[in-house]
Amino acid sequence: MIAELGHFALALALALALAQSLVPLLGAARGDARLMAAAGPLAGGHLLAVAAAFGALLWAFAANDTSVVNVVQNSHSAKPLLYKLSGAWGNHEGSMVLWALILALCGGAVAGFGRDLPSALRARVLGVLGLVAVGFLAFVLITSNPFGRVWPPPPDGQGLNPVLQDPGLAFHPPLLYLGYVGYAVTFAFAIAALLEGRVDAAWGRWVRPWALAAWAFLTLGIALGSWWAYYELGWGGWWFWDPVENASLLPWLAGTALLHSAIVVEKREALKVWTVLLALLAFGFSLLGTFLVRSGVLNSVHAFANDPERGVFILGLLAFYVAGGFALFAWRAPAMAPAGLFAPLSREGGLVLNNLLLCSMTAVVLAGTLWPMFADLLLGQKISVGPPFFNTAMLPLAVPLVLAMAAGPLLPWKRAQLWPVLQRLWWAALLAALTVALCLAFAGVRIGPALGFAAAAWLVAGALADILDRIALFRRPSAAWSRARGLPRAAWGAAIAHAGLGISILGMAGMGLATDRLAALRPGATIAHAGYEWRLDRVEDVIGPNWTSRRATVTVSREGAPVAVLTPERRFFPVGRMNTTEAAIHTTWLSDLYAVMGEEEGGTAVLRIHHNPLAPWIWLGAAIMALGGGISLTDRRIRVAAPAPRSRAVAQA
């Protein structure tokens, strides 16, 4: 009964979304205030209906209702409750419902916070969001119904892929979707602007918070996915240039460019057409990722079940939204007059450089991801594009990006001089140079990681220099504190996010020094690696709630003093007959001690041990970047522009 209610709620949501797309767009075209005013309530009703459907799906999983096919295929009564619930979105059908829910939440947020938006713009944005929702709800209802029944119900479910039974992965998809779907809002703003034929500073101010929020969530989602791959897959790496990882990186790169170009629109009313294009691209890449992952056209550990029929449907959606958006762009954008002139060397110029580099990176990732597929299609050649291509192609783009990142925020608008900026950054440059020299001379670090450490020092020091300059700490120390308090949160957020990238790069450079070795040990035997002694104490059987496991206990010590006890496992999940490796990780913050349990033969256990310097800082840096985005979101300018006085009280409550 609950499942049928959920199914009905989904159908109701489709009807409401259809109304939400048609009524306000018609109203905006005719200038009919009553039709435009219907957008808010319709978005609210649409949100309630999708929330009810998602609630019904959660209930079916929590109660392990085995008459629902989706539960049978993806759940099991012996699973802990968290994974029963996360199982609801750990499969294709459920994740699409989650996607629809987040989209509806975005619509509700625009309706709720956007009361002082110009009414035509608000109606058009909500209308476009409704139109996007129509496509996805129709997709769920027609090809991917999560509420299908099976009769007679089997006694129990088949279990969730054990690799996915993990706290990190329980929250990875929702965060990622918050990012992807957040770009639906900037897309809706871009389409609304094209329909109105007008982009102005107010539009830029409206798009920025959405671009920021989507970007912060996507950053967290990607970081969580990378962290999961690091500790769960047990390969000891943190980024594999897997097509699915790349699919999430594409909207992130385009979204990062959008985030920065929207500043130029807001402050200087320049780069308007370009910003609209980036907004279309960011959402286009989000949809492209969905298509690649779910249609089965690519080969990846992450891909959902192969289903060409679904692929055709998603391709249809992609064609409708992306090609439709680009067609509208080709038709309306040429009429948008360029405005806001600036000298090449200026804040605007810096942001253009940022955009050029980020878009080149996007192109590299796009080409490297799609080329093998198109080579197979057009030339019949099986080729694989791996890390060497991406690393060599991305590095020449990353270097100028990092160099310019510290200088950009110090440039004044319109016209700048290089010399005063360099004067304020000389000590950051000195620090970076010292870092390289120290790494090469004393620590014996290779040139690549040494340059990485220098880049990290440069970015963190550059962010600090930006803040110190703004609060004039050295010029007028007495007023520094009050200036710091008065500094816009957006400035703090930008500096923190830039420093966060520096910290991530610190971790990546550290991983460039990682070492690992394979050791076959008998219990009691010791092996030395990376300055630590690793002793295998014992190997034993362990029984968990829905798995059994062989667990090794490894004591790691340094010069006789114990540092950590690691317990890597090989788990066997009887339901589904799958093995997983549970890497054991002990972090000292300066490095990760990482052990993976391998096969056993004749009383010896094969262990893979890794020493990963500075690894945790990769993800902490990403979290700091997202935090910077969050702080920027609390900027007064955005708050004042965003919620009307009435709804602000609600938002803060």
Added chain:
Amino acid sequence: MPMTSRRMLMLAPLGLAVAGGAGFYAMLRGMGTGSYDPRGVPSVLVGRAPPPFVLPPVEAAGLPGFAAAELGGLPAPMLVNFWASWCVPCIIEHPQLMRLAREGVAVWGVNYKDKPQDAAQFLTRHGNPFQRLGADRPGRVAIDWGVYGVPETYLLDRKGIVRWRWPGPVTPEVLEQDIRPLLRRHA
């Protein structure tokens, strides 16, 4: 004139998106008809005869071994299957091999890095689909063939040319969707 070039530039994203979309559509069509297969792993052997080798029989199994020269010249296409008794996916694919053998398809096995008595015990326990069984204890022949890991299956046509390679277990889906059409095509 500048207005036109600006217009052309604004059309570029649409053009690229349409071209990409057409390509994706072709891939999806190809997946339906079998001409595009993203899961297929390239093998340098496909289209060629396997490198020369001579495999001794697995003692205790009572089946003759074989050499590269014997692979051609059968009346129908055949399968060569690399397996081992210690390999769990090999148990999963075993019923499919048994089914093919019952239907009269020639399945020749290469027993990879295995103890002869374990291999023989495996065949007694689960049934023997193999007409011939060579022992590759050092794993040399597997290296020459470019085997990723066991199980791995190759389909050879009547002339002994490798036509298809499948890394991983032969599941019922692989049997129906890949092997049967290939057997018909090369019959």
